Amino acid sequence: MALTAHSAEFDVRPGEQRLPHDPAARAPDAGLVFIGRVASPWTRREDCPKNTMEALGRGKTARLKIDEPYRAGLDGLDGYSHLILLTWLDRAPRDLIKQTPRHAETARGTFALRSPVRPNPIGLHVVPIVSVNVAEGIIEIAGIDVLDETPILDIKSYFASTDAIADATRPVKA
Amino acid sequence: MALTAHSAEFDVRPGEQRLPHDPAARAPDAGLVFIGRVASPWTRREDCPKNTMEALGRGKTARLKIDEPYRAGLDGLDGYSHLILLTWLDRAPRDLIKQTPRHAETARGTFALRSPVRPNPIGLHVVPIVSVNVAEGIIEIAGIDVLDETPILDIKSYFASTDAIADATRPVKA
Numbered sequence: 001m002a003l004t005a006h007s008a009e010f011d012v013r014p015g016e017q018r019l020p021h022d023p024a025a026r027a028p029d030a031g032l033v034f035i036g037r038v039a040s041p042w043t044r045r046e047d048c049p050k051n052t053m054e055a056l057g058r059g060k061t062a063r064l065k066i067d068e069p070y071r072a073g074l075d076g077l078d079g080y081s082h083l084i085l086l087t088w089l090d091r092a093p094r095d096l097i098k099q100t101p102r103h104a105e106t107a108r109g110t111f112a113l114r115s116p117v118r119p120n121p122i123g124l125h126v127v128p129i130v131s132v133n134v135a136e137g138i139i140e141i142a143g144i145d146v147l148d149e150t151p152i153l154d155i156k157s158y159f160a161s162t163d164a165i166a167d168a169t170r171p172v173k174a
Numbered sequence: 175m176a177l178t179a180h181s182a183e184f185d186v187r188p189g190e191q192r193l194p195h196d197p198a199a200r201a202p203d204a205g206l207v208f209i210g211r212v213a214s215p216w217t218r219r220e221d222c223p224k225n226t227m228e229a230l231g232r233g234k235t236a237r238l239k240i241d242e243p244y245r246a247g248l249d250g251l252d253g254y255s256h257l258i259l260l261t262w263l264d265r266a267p268r269d270l271i272k273q274t275p276r277h278a279e280t281a282r283g284t285f286a287l288r289s290p291v292r293p294n295p296i297g298l299h300v301v302p303i304v305s306v307n308v309a310e311g312i313i314e315i316a317g318i319d320v321l322d323e324t325p326i327l328d329i330k331s332y333f334a335s336t337d338a339i340a341d342a343t344r345p346v347k348a
Contacts, residue, residue: 035294051336097247109308157288163300163337165337
């Protein structure tokens with residue numbers, strides 16, 4: 001597997017491994033529609049929080065702007081404390097199958113990581129809802145870890161009964 | 175909005191609302207690749223559990239079969255207790271923006287629900303990992319609420335710190 005640089009922003013580090021093909025260049029198996037965009041405070045990658053917890057710590061809210069045809073789908077969402085946001089991380093490469101996270105010593109499989117670089121760059125974010133305006137298609141959320149104008153794929157209500165595994169464990173050095 | 179039946183399996187109920195277009199018929203904004211398939215005990219919709227909690231209660235494991243090029247991406251996943259599985263619910267219609275769940279009195283927005291019927295039918299499942307075989311591309315999980323041969327889009331490690339909101343609340347009648 002060649003270890004040549006992919007781009008200035010996403011250099012390949014030692015131990016990392018590319019896919020034999022670039023999923024972005026393949027004939028797709030299924031097609032997505034964008035239902036809106038995130039209005040985020042972050043316009044540069046170096047400013048963007050690396051995960052939701054860090055984003056919430058910044059104390060800056062964000063807005064989800066939903067396109068007109070999809071706004072009726074927000075009806076009833078304001079009864080929930082949290083939502084699950086799925087985004088399309090359109091600025092991430094898709095062809096790295098092993099990656100070495102910053103501050104990690106060894107490369108790990110993409111599916112053991114939450115890196116934006118993955119065959120299907122779908123971002124998953126669990127965030128507190130501040131307010132929902134169905135008519136205008138605006139959801140204010142407590143914070144977000146994606147760049148401004150990131151496309152939105154889906155919003156789901158969060159259910160603690162199935163989604164919250166408080167005692168889930170991870171490797172000591174993950 | 176016409177309330178004609180869409181299919182025998184997904185009748186439109188009172189209060190439900192269709193999109194003005196069918197996302198499945200649109201030119202896609204982005205393309206997905208399938209990285210594998212779920213081997214599930216459920217081959218008929220009427221047998222399939224309606225959510226992960228019900229699936230785990232059935233006591234039947236399932237397997238995630240990952241295609242060869244993507245298997246290296248599983249390295250390190252076995253250190254986690256739970257994973258997040260994203261599936262492509264390829265047998266669900268995509269054009270219903272308000273829906274009346276079974277046993278519910280009124281219709282609600284699709285994004286306030288976890289129905290498989292949504293503009294981008296991406297299924298989100300938090301499940302306990304039983305075992306991971308990287309070389310064969312097989313993950314055994316404790317249970318699943320999708321039909322056999324459902325395509326897999328992504329696997330992510332589950333982090334209680336950002337994904338588990340144990341005190342998240344929902345409407346009393348949700």
